[in-house]
Amino acid sequence: MTDNTTKHDTEAGAGPNERVIGTPSSAESDAIVAGAADPHPQREHDGPYPASETHKHSEEEQRRGEKVASLWFTIAFLAGVGFIVAFFVFPPEAIADPQIGQYSTMALGGTLALSLFGIGAGMTVWARRVMPHYEVSSPYDELPSPPEEKRSFGEFFMKGADESGFTKRPLMRRTLLLAMAPLGIAPIVLLRDTGPLPGDKLKHTMWEQGMHMVAEGTHRRLRAEDLENEPGGMISALPYVEPTPEHPHGLSLNEQAKTSVILIKMPENDWKPGMTQQQLNWTYNNIVAYSKICTHVGCPAALYERTTHRILCPCHQSTFDAADGAKVIFGPAHRPLPQLPISVDDEGYLIANGDFPTAVGPTFWDAEKGD
Amino acid sequence: MPSMNPDAQMPRKPPVFTQEQIDDLVAYYEEEIGVAGPPVPEGVPGNMPRRAEYGDEESYEEAKAEYEEAVGAYVQGADDTAAGEKLYLTNCAHCHGWSGGGGALTGGNFAPDLREASPRQFYEAMVTGPGAMPYFNDETITPDEKQDLIAHFLTLENEPNAGGIFALNRVGQVAEGFIGWTVGLSLIVACAIWITAKQRAHD
């Protein structure tokens, strides 16, 4: 394969650039032979590509280009040295302070970037101002292969296949395929122990009759009167569990992800008629507990507006009406937020009156199916 | 004040009245119209001094330094900012955002930017529930816990951005994506244009 110079471009003012750009006469043909198409072989050009009209940049221009490129490379060198210096200027103890960390990041990033840019810019200047600029042409592959080559390949392949007996001996072929089948299934089988079967795990939480609740982030059990003084109060709560060394807050993340509730103190008169008697029974003294986990895809839906009683999920804006059993009033969620039945114990502490009546979290296949 | 449209949420604006006038107004309200609001403990630093209320630069600077010192002491006084972070993330961040930049509510309302708020404004907002905000009274979140929460927020807010001076207003991924396209990709494409730019005398 040979190539052809079809065109050259020069920078303004460089060389006899008034010449009209030439194209090889064989523009439409794929048979390009450099020697034949080039009426002036090697004219003023001894580069790798036979070219009729390649202009080098003038020596003076090349020298200027070299200087600029070298300047960039020198900057890159200095910045690279700066990077190494910056690395040692900020010791590891110091960068833990965010302010020093910021200086360190900027010093390292700035020097590294400058160093990289210097190399890149220098190479670009080198390619553009020192190297001669020209474009050469080369043929694309003729597609498809000539028929005789294809025929030859086909014959060869079929003869080989025949010889191997793969086509002629079905018993062997079929038993081989049969033998592959279990091996194909094996990797899927091997993935079985990546996790337990769902069973009814997703339908139940650890909430149970008489469990106390704490304001999330504290270890203080909540009393009904804590929310008493003003309707419109809200707090995120979790079940109260004795802390263990493993879980300082007493709950694993798995348990938190299912048991988290928001407690809302509703004004007496704001309940909507849509609330069933049962749902009202699940409240205590106008305090209602809804699951905090959105039934859409599981973000914590906790954005409670006291004035409209809307509970908004900040992820996808599903909106639930806290005054109406957390029914969906807008957005992509389908199921209401499950309501946790609550009451108080003898000492006035809020307790759960059992588990959520429906599955918490994102809706799944049998979420709305009983046990 | 007065609000031109009672349905629209009031954005944060520089107060028109002086602190003294506001105090008088509150005193009048409590005396003649309503009951006093929930108490705010002593030692929660109030408002940032305003230049307009001070005759000369010196006394203003003094008041400012005093205020900042009080805020510093308040933040130092918090004993468990880790608990404060937990409380903030569980009860505040879903409206106001992790960095306090605010967020959208329904009906064209918004949870305001917290980054200009003084500790006392934090505290008052929690116990009085302005606008659509629910109450967080001193029983569900005790004054000490509120101090933790506020201290956590102020510490976070004042922390220098370790990743560089441009923190994109701590908006997060939307701003990062925007900058990634408009600055990052554009600059690289500019480099590509430089590399491939035509070198020709005419045309």
Added chain:
Amino acid sequence: MSTNTDAPKALRNTGNYIDDRFHLAKTGEKNLRKVFPNHWSFMLGEIALYSFIILIITGIWLTLWFKPSMAEIVYDGSYERLNGVAMSEAYASTLYIDFDVRGGFLIRQIHHWAALIFVAALVVHMLRVFFTGAFRKPREINWLIGIAIFALAMVEGLFGYSLPDDLPSGMGVRILQGVILALPVIGTYLSMFLFGGEFPGEDIITRLYMLHILLIPGILLALIVLHVLILWHQKHTQYPGLGRTDRKVVGTPMFPAFAVKAGGFFFLTFAVTTVMSGFVQVNPIHLFGPFTPTSITSGLQPDWYMGFMEGSLRIFPNWFDFQIAGYAVPTAVLVPGLVIPGLIFGALAVWPFMEQWITGDKRHHNVGDRPRNAPVRTGLGVAGVVFYGVLWAAGSNDVLAETFHISLYWTTYFFRVALIVGPILGFIIAKRICLGLQRRDLETLEHGYESGIIQQLPSGEFIEVHREPSEETVSVLESKLEREKILAAQRSVTIDQHGVESPESRSLVGRLRAWLSHWYTKDNVSFEGAELHRGHPPEHEREEIERRRPPGAAEHPGRERPGRRQLRPGLCHAGERFPTGLRASDRAGRQVGPPPAARTKHQAALSRPQHPSQLRPPPFSRETRREPQNPPGGF
């Protein structure tokens, strides 16, 4: 200057050593002579490639410290603000990288910015390929590989975003789990197996880590290598221009110039990524705080490339949720989570074959289309961009609502409508713009540029001097003729090689195809038969042009200059020879086309291959063609 053609001894020895073992002299030279056309938009794929290399380098470095463990610990490290906070080991080790390892913060930010730029570069590269028709035969397979790279890159990014186990990243995993749970029948099983139990469990980060650093990058690397090898083998497409044909590529050779340029570009890409990482904070996980399943922040967003998924989850309503015998099928999760991305990637993957089927164009293409010359494709591309863009914008609707104080719900309503109306408008507008540009091209070809010079002829007539378009420009504009060959070829959709209406075209599928084919090609400003006019150079310039005309100019066939000339010889019109088939397409056309009376003058100006007499548009007569502002100019 003398050229050194004798390799220095050391180099010669190395070369001999290699060639003794691999017989590479000929192959090596052939590959070093590989030609790459010059255009900045051909570098977009390189940005993606270089970003990927940066990602691998920085990613390997980050693994030296990152601990993919969800074991819960209480932080006691050098970043004081979080001391005493319960968090996973993954989060703590990320803090360690940020605050204990020198340069750790920088490298982590380079990794993140490079990821954002990687996917962005993939997208613009893909758009370039789409709009220029570079996906056409013989490059369909490489297009499919590209789609696979794009899809995998998104998943790879999502998993990487999830690893530090900070607040937003954990929420990304939560949403992923929510979507998996919504799958009918298998959802709960899949979720349990993936998470090793319930959400969040203790396994997911370890597993995502394996996927993020081994499996997916491995596949990505293989696909990218394959992508580049295929490109190398087939050679790059090029834009129309002088000497550039479907058989011959014109550009800079690999060695020496292109290698230096491409190498320099790697450093420039790396430099831009680094300067952003040094000064613009990205994904500050130490400020977010650790993940807990009970906390959330407003303005929660994924990285930009998952934004369209987030948007579709936000705006898709729950109206279509249904139950089968009490079992829930939450379409409000399934459609945006699976169907919409499936639709986007599916449409991308199918389009090259679809277009081929519609146009019946089975030829090889190495010269890219100018987007204006394929108005329907361009229109569809714009429609797709608008569709994606609306979903993307919807993914930040809370930020928009807050910033502009718009009702949150209204943004949702707006995006729901815009998702349907936007692409249609985008299609219509883009197509109209394309046709307008075609008309302007034709104008340029026929009359040249208006120079603004008024000249008085000896007869006393005033003319405006039109400048002749340069030869380069003419060859670019003329590339439209190639396109028109394809349009002509589409008629074969309904006609077999004997000129008889093919029985296939009477079937339902055949009619659909004929209809689509008509729709795809009906609007077109035909260049065929257009006459290149040199315009009217001022007298003194005319001599100048004569003088400058090189002796070799006559070598070009069909390039009689100066003066007017016919563009390339007329095209083969299957339709003219086979009027029977035409009626079929005509019939199909009539089903959808507006009645003639409804056609505006504007539309009538477009060539519509509806009637045999219209098939070859008459050479445009001056009465109908000339714009009033272009004076006749003394033919």
